[in-house]
Amino acid sequence: MVVTTTDVPTSKLIAEDLALPYPLLSDPGWAVFKGYGAGAALGAPLPAEFLIDGSGRVVARYLCDLVPNHPPLDATLARIPAR
Numbered sequence: 001m002v003v004t005t006t007d008v009p010t011s012k013l014i015a016e017d018l019a020l021p022y023p024l025l026s027d028p029g030w031a032v033f034k035g036y037g038a039g040a041a042l043g044a045p046l047p048a049e050f051l052i053d054g055s056g057r058v059v060a061r062y063l064c065d066l067v068p069n070h071p072p073l074d075a076t077l078a079r080i081p082a083r
Contacts, residue, residue, distance in 0.1 A: 001025055003032045005045060038063060051076060 003025045004011055011026035027033065030045055036058075038048040051060035060079045062070060 003027050005030060005033070036061075049076070051079060053081065 001023045002020070004014070005028055006014065006026060007028050008026045011024050014020075015024040025032065030040075033040075033045040033048070036048065036050060039046045046064040048064060049060075049062040050058050053059050059081070060076055062076070064070075
């Protein structure tokens with residue numbers, strides 16, 4: 001799932017235009033961003049990623065800062081517990 005700060009009509013256009021294979025949540029009030037502690041700069045929330053397991057627990061997170069230090073995707077996915 002991807003969360004965006006655009007309104008619902010704009011989010012629908014984005015999802016349709018990009019043919020996204022995953023849900024796009026419209027959060028113009030930033031409730032999700034604030035709830036997960038994502039930062040903000042210049043009036044917009046900063047990108048963040050959360051890996052949430054089947055029981056709803058956050059098992060990995062990446063909060064963007066001014067100097068990106070994003071972990072490789074394979075390192076993030078390796079943190080998913082085996083079933």
